[in-house]
Every structure is written in C-alpha cells, then in structure tokens.
Amino acid sequence: MSKYPTSVKKVDFPEKISGKAKYADDFVFPDMQYAKTVRSTIPCGKIKKITVPKLPDGYYWISAKDIVKENVVNIIFSDWPVFADGRVNYCGEAIGIFVGEDKAILDKLCEEIKVEYEPETPIYDFSEAYISKGYKKGDYEAAKKKAKQVVRRTYQTGYQEQAYIEPQGLVLYYDESGKMTITGSMQCPFYVKRAVMRTLGLKDDEVRVIQPAVGGAFGGKEHYPSLIGAQLATASYKIHKPIKMVFERYEDIAYSTKRHPSKTEMEALIDENKNIIGIKSKVSLNGGAYKGCSGVVLSRALIAATNAYVIPNLDISGDVYRTNTVPTAAFRGFGSPQTIFAMEMFIHHIAKEIGVDPLELRMKYLAKQGDITANSGKFHDPIVLDKLFEKAMEMSDYKRKIAEYSKPGSLRGIGMSCFLHGCGFTGSGESDIIHAKVKVSKDENDHVTCYASSVDMGQGCRTTLKHIVAKNLGLPDDEVEMDYPDTDKTPDSGPTAASRTIIIVGFLMEKAAKNLKKIWKKGVAQEIIEPYVGPSYIHWDEETMQGDAYPSYSWGVNVVEVEFSPVTFEITLKGVWSVYDVGRVVDERIAVGQADGGVLQGIGYGFMENETCVDGKFKQRSLSDYIIPTTMDVPHMETAFIDNPFIYGADGAKGMGELTLVGGAPAVALAIENAIGKEIHKIPATPEYIMEVLKDGKN
Amino acid sequence: MAKIKFNLNHKDVEVELDPSTRLIDVLREHFGLKGVKEGCGEGSCGACVVLLDGYSVNSCLLPLANVEGHEVITIEEFSKTKRFEVLKEAFADEGATQCGFCSPGMIIAGESLLSHNPHPTEEEAREALSGNLCRCTGYQSIVHAVLEASKKGEGLW
Numbered sequence A: 001m002s003k004y005p006t007s008v009k010k011v012d013f014p015e016k017i018s019g020k021a022k023y024a025d026d027f028v029f030p031d032m033q034y035a036k037t038v039r040s041t042i043p044c045g046k047i048k049k050i051t052v053p054k055l056p057d058g059y060y061w062i063s064a065k066d067i068v069k070e071n072v073v074n075i076i077f078s079d080w081p082v083f084a085d086g087r088v089n090y091c092g093e094a095i096g097i098f099v100g101e102d103k104a105i106l107d108k109l110c111e112e113i114k115v116e117y118e119p120e121t122p123i124y125d126f127s128e129a130y131i132s133k134g135y136k137k138g139d140y141e142a143a144k145k146k147a148k149q150v151v152r153r154t155y156q157t158g159y160q161e162q163a164y165i166e167p168q169g170l171v172l173y174y175d176e177s178g179k180m181t182i183t184g185s186m187q188c189p190f191y192v193k194r195a196v197m198r199t200l201g202l203k204d205d206e207v208r209v210i211q212p213a214v215g216g217a218f219g220g221k222e223h224y225p226s227l228i229g230a231q232l233a234t235a236s237y238k239i240h241k242p243i244k245m246v247f248e249r250y251e252d253i254a255y256s257t258k259r260h261p262s263k264t265e266m267e268a269l270i271d272e273n274k275n276i277i278g279i280k281s282k283v284s285l286n287g288g289a290y291k292g293c294s295g296v297v298l299s300r301a302l303i304a305a306t307n308a309y310v311i312p313n314l315d316i317s318g319d320v321y322r323t324n325t326v327p328t329a330a331f332r333g334f335g336s337p338q339t340i341f342a343m344e345m346f347i348h349h350i351a352k353e354i355g356v357d358p359l360e361l362r363m364k365y366l367a368k369q370g371d372i373t374a375n376s377g378k379f380h381d382p383i384v385l386d387k388l389f390e391k392a393m394e395m396s397d398y399k400r401k402i403a404e405y406s407k408p409g410s411l412r413g414i415g416m417s418c419f420l421h422g423c424g425f426t427g428s429g430e431s432d433i434i435h436a437k438v439k440v441s442k443d444e445n446d447h448v449t450c451y452a453s454s455v456d457m458g459q460g461c462r463t464t465l466k467h468i469v470a471k472n473l474g475l476p477d478d479e480v481e482m483d484y485p486d487t488d489k490t491p492d493s494g495p496t497a498a499s500r501t502i503i504i505v506g507f508l509m510e511k512a513a514k515n516l517k518k519i520w521k522k523g524v525a526q527e528i529i530e531p532y533v534g535p536s537y538i539h540w541d542e543e544t545m546q547g548d549a550y551p552s553y554s555w556g557v558n559v560v561e562v563e564f565s566p567v568t569f570e571i572t573l574k575g576v577w578s579v580y581d582v583g584r585v586v587d588e589r590i591a592v593g594q595a596d597g598g599v600l601q602g603i604g605y606g607f608m609e610n611e612t613c614v615d616g617k618f619k620q621r622s623l624s625d626y627i628i629p630t631t632m633d634v635p636h637m638e639t640a641f642i643d644n645p646f647i648y649g650a651d652g653a654k655g656m657g658e659l660t661l662v663g664g665a666p667a668v669a670l671a672i673e674n675a676i677g678k679e680i681h682k683i684p685a686t687p688e689y690i691m692e693v694l695k696d697g698k699n
Numbered sequence B: 001m002a003k004i005k006f007n008l009n010h011k012d013v014e015v016e017l018d019p020s021t022r023l024i025d026v027l028r029e030h031f032g033l034k035g036v037k038e039g040c041g042e043g044s045c046g047a048c049v050v051l052l053d054g055y056s057v058n059s060c061l062l063p064l065a066n067v068e069g070h071e072v073i074t075i076e077e078f079s080k081t082k083r084f085e086v087l088k089e090a091f092a093d094e095g096a097t098q099c100g101f102c103s104p105g106m107i108i109a110g111e112s113l114l115s116h117n118p119h120p121t122e123e124e125a126r127e128a129l130s131g132n133l134c135r136c137t138g139y140q141s142i143v144h145a146v147l148e149a150s151k152k153g154e155g156l157w
C-alpha cells in the first residue's frame, strides 16, 4: 500500500533518480566554449583602466564595450548593467567575461587581467533610501492620543542564501534552424528571453529559451539567470559558438542574489483594557547595489507587516536602502519572512509587557472572513485559522509543553507561529500586468499535451498541472503530456514565482481542459488557449497600497520544539509540527514535500544560516561555511492540512510554495526564547547571539 | 600525464590524464557519466558521490591517482541493479525526489549504507546520509525511503 494513495506518479521521477535528467552542466554541444567572469574586487569606485592579457587564439574578452543595444538587465526596475561600464557598485560585479574552450586557460586569464580603480567611499548602512513606500489604516495618530501604554521593539533579520544544490548556470547554443537558444538553470524562461532581446535588440522570434531540469531555485533563479543570459548572448554575438557558463559554488554564494537583510522598528498602542489599538511599523531592507525587484519585495514585506492579525489603526512604512553590496532579490517568501518574523515576536513581547497570555492576545486579533485587511481590502474567503491552531496544538501537545518548559531551569523550549501568505502577484497584477495564458491541445490521435511556462524546479508542477488537465478531461494521467517550457512552443503563463503556479496557472489549466472537453471531437486536432481573468471583486491601488493586496491567502501554523545547551549555547531541534490551509491539496505527497522542505528552510533561516557581509564581502563562501540543515539536524516532522477549497483555484487549491517557509523562523525563535527565558530580537539566533542575549538581554 | 587503470562500472578502463585530475571530471567529461552531479566541488554536498570499492566517496575530492586499481561504480551502473529498483520505489513512494539534483548521490549513499548495514536504525540512516545535502525535501522523506528500502529489500543487502 502506497503511503500517499491519492497521489499520482511524479513525471520526472524516473529520469531524476537514475541520474539521466539533464541539468545545465550536462549539456554538451560540438565546439562548445566556456565563459568565466572577471569581477570587481572593490565595493565601489570608477574603473580607471583595464589591461587585458594577450589572448591565445580562439579566446575572447567580452565587456561593456561589446554591448549590442542596451547595457541593462531587464528586471522589474532595470538599473543593473550586464557588464560594469566605467564604474563598479559592489564587490563581485561583473566587469567582463573571458570565453574560450579550455577552463584552465580561462582561469589563468582571470588571474592575469589587471583592473585599476579609483575607489570611492562605500555605503553599508541604512543611510541612502532609494525606494520608499507606505500605507495607513484608520487613524494611528488619533489612536496614539487615546493609548494608555506604548510598547516598542526593533527586530533584525540577516541574509539568507538560497543554497539550491545545483549552482547557477546557462548554456547558449543554436537550434536546428540556427536560432539563438538558451537552456539552463532558471525559474522564468520568458524573463531570460526578454532580457536577451533587450540587451541585443532582438525581435521576439530571434531568441528561444528552453528550460531543462532545474536543481532547485527558491527565488534565486528568478532574475539572476537574466544577467547570465544577457552576458552569454552578448558574447555569442561576436563568437557564434555554443557557450556554457556554470558557476562554481563559491561564486554562486559570494555573488548571486540573496534574501534582503532587514530591520523592523515596531510600536504598539495599548488602551486601558489591554487592547492593541494601533501598530506602527517601519521596515528597512538592504537592497544592495541595484534596485532590481526590491520595490516589489518591499511591497510584500509591508503588506505582511501585521501578519494574520487585524488591528484597527496602522501606520506602515518602509524603505529599501542602497548599499555597496551584492544586490538582494527574490527568495521564497519575498519580503514577508522578514516582517512576519518581526510581528510574531512583537505580539509575544507585547503580551509579556502588558501582562496577558500571548496565546489569548493573538487569538483576539486573528483574521476572520469579512474582516478589513491591513490595506483596507477585505478577507473575502472563509478563514479557518482557529482550526489550524487547534490541530497544531493537539499534534504537538503545545499547552502541556509550554507550561512545563516555561518553568525556571527547563532547557527545552516550544514556539508557535501563525502566518498568512498572499497567493499570486500583488493586487490586480495578474489581470493587469502578467496576462497569463496556457494552452491545452490534442492531435488527430486524441493525444493531449498541455503547455505552460511554469518551471518545475522540484516543486512538481509538471506533475500537478498535468494531473489537473487529465482529471478534468477524464483521462488517465499518462495519456496527457506536459514537456519542459520552450518559449517557441509554450505560451507565456508568467513567471514561476509568488506561489502562483497552482492557484493561477493551475486554474487556467483546469478551465482550458474543461473547455477542450466541451468541444472535443474524436480524431480532430484541437486546441484551447486560455487567458487569465481574475476575480472581478479584486481592486488595488499600487500608489496608495489600498485595496485587495492578493486574490486570496493561504494560512499556516508551525510549532517548533528545541533543546538548549547551556554549555555550548547550541540549539537542537526536537520536533516540528505544521498545519496549513492551502485550499484543497492537489497532490498530498507533493504538498508534504513542499511543507517539509519549506519549514526546514524557514527554521534554518531562524537559527542556523548565517551569512555575514564584512567590508562589502561575504565571509561565508562555501557550503561548509554557510551551514544549511543536514539529516542530523532534522527532528521528527509532522504536517497536516485543513481542507478549505477556494473557488478561483484549480480544484479549490491555493498557493503553498512560499507559505511553508515564512513561519519557520518565528517558531524556532519563540522556542529558543521559551528555552532561555530572554527575548529574541534577531535572526539567525546563533550561539553567539544567544550568549549575548543571556548576558544583557531583556527578560 | 600518467596512465591510470581502474575498474569503472564493471569494466577495466585505462585513461591517460594528469593524475591530479578530479575523479568527477574524469567521470563526467571523459566518460560522459553525467549522473554524477557537481553541487559544490569541495566535499560539502554529496551530489557527486560514487562507490569506491563499495563505499560512498565524494568524487570531487578524489584525485584520479587514488582510484588506480580500485573499483568505481556510478549511478549509471547501479541503476541497473535490483537494489536500485527497491530504493527507487521507496524514493518514489515517499516523494524523496524534488529537484532531483541530490538524488543520484542520495541513492549511492543509501546503497553504501545498506550494503554495510542492511538494517540501520533511523539514527544510523541519518548519520550515513549526513554528508548529502538536500535543499528541497527537508530530508524526512529521504530518510524514510532508505529505511523503507531496507525493509522491502530484505535479503538483497
């Protein structure tokens, strides 16, 4: 008997488990060249002179002067140059690439090249804001006049490295028709395609992007491959040969984008009956040298500022700061892990300061259907957070443990977080900006194929999207095909991001399949192209950040239990229990896999994963310095789902990819707090930080 | 340059290469065995593990010279065995493969464990797999799959 009787076979499993699946570095083409990047060694300054060593035959130096059309990477805000032109703004910025057939010679050239700079004074602190946003709800200032007590805290979060096991890498080659084609490790084939088109000034039919197997991404391959793609395409313009660039691990950790470090200053207004009548939150994010997608990350961070709690008066604002460090960008959660950590800790600290039970205080403010959201929109759909809490507490024996572990001398601790995650792009972005489309077609033999640009980077969307189509056509799963995205064949169904694949693309697949079924003629080739039409009740004003921030929300509760060593100050995980409302689960095995991986990544963020930047350079540059959890760190993990179907989701499903990460950090931090009896204000809560807190921290 | 002889996937082979060449490069580039993955190149992730005389080793850390006269088995050969079928089924059932980049390495590490300890405890399984990083699954499914294989494959190891 299978462990997950309702789950279907994962389509790409046989090729992956046997080592046959092809990832970026597994592609080899005749006459293939390699590329290696020359990077800035200073954080900021002008490039005075570049002395390129004498190049052996067949070797090339490609830099800003080789740019064909526009020296910019096409990202949401396009300020990141493909190659540094005249100045550098962070350590590791690409100055150029050497291309040739022998990697050892490329390494030597990279050592020999001389770049002379005129250094400028770098900025590392939160002093130069380059994006600012904010919104209000109710009347915070008026509430402040009524307040009897004000509670204040500041929270900080560090960098987080995606640490996908397959490093960044792309291969450029020419297809049968001679068209420039790019394959490799990426989340968004159409992003790479548009970046190449823009840098080279190409037309839509002049470049093709095909996604192969991708060895994990977690946001890290959302925008960064656009940079690599633009670089390779620029080189190919001169060289006309296949070129491969695969990062070494140190290069990937040291120079590719990471999660934004943050500081969140919070203030809560308390009235005479110990009600929270207002919250003010000021969020600062370190955006690094270029803006890229940081504005959108800030939006998500701010929208999540009060997490799953409904508070009448709010004053929420935030800034992204320019620093001379590696640009930060997308990472599973996209801004919300930072502010949800802050809010989860804050509500506990408020409870303690005003002398009420933290659990009771949270329960009082939990969102319910019909409530007004932080952005003055509405929670349109049924919310079952109370059931999630109940189930999580029962699974983990929370009430008994919290009472026991709160006694002095206990070295155990337990923490519980609750959280929400908005599914899909912010506001009406899906209908107004993304315009997703999918295609489901059949040939004369009635063989069905479905097409979407959603990338299966491990989360299993090739299996689940195909399953949705098969189910709605009343066919067995293996009679429907879904290949990897190919921009020549696949309609643009938007990026693989924002937990939108099932809720948006899956919903479209469901509609397309239903529509195909309606017109189904045996033995005739037919196709349906389905464009996205969102719920009409969703209205959003990006300027004022007012309205419905997301078409819907997924919800979760995580409980983490830890043990603390008073000798080494180390934390050991003892148990993890999670309950989620992701609408209706499409495939239980895949959902549990997302849940296990996501929560561990969140917990790692909370206490283990430490990336520090000193003088503009990351100190941790390998997987033995940047520590992610191993089998030895993981305790018993248990996951449950509460069924709560969403009418606009495929078969009732909502998003879940990011949701599973956001609660891990606050849950483990609260568990540590419970174990040591002092407040945690910063993650990762490393042994060094815990030592500090034990010495001078707040009780 | 040196001539190095070893047994690769049950065949005697001889290569003439710099003896300090990393085994992973010999396997991937010289022999086209792309199931051996490179995740870090520094011995931290286990994506590159192969069996050396039946024990899992990181092929990114091993110079070619060290395999002279030894037996190397990669996922390409191991995937032809009954033991692989049992492990594969357990991995499929548990959902122990997501992006799949760690999977060939995990399978080899699982084989190395079970061939020396056919009935590991959960603790022993965790220990044996601790050199293999996976960022997708949270490991729970992988550990369970290896334990499940040990039960289902009774007598094979």
Ligand code: FES
Binding pocket: B037, B038, B039, B040, B041, B042, B043, B044, B045, B046, B047, B048, B049, B058, B059, B060, B061
């Ligand atoms: S590639 Fe060998 S251990 Fe990571």
Ligand code: FES
Binding pocket: A165, A215, A216, A458, B096, B097, B098, B099, B100, B101, B102, B103, B133, B134, B135, B136, B137
């Ligand atoms: S399945 Fe992706 S790293 Fe293990």
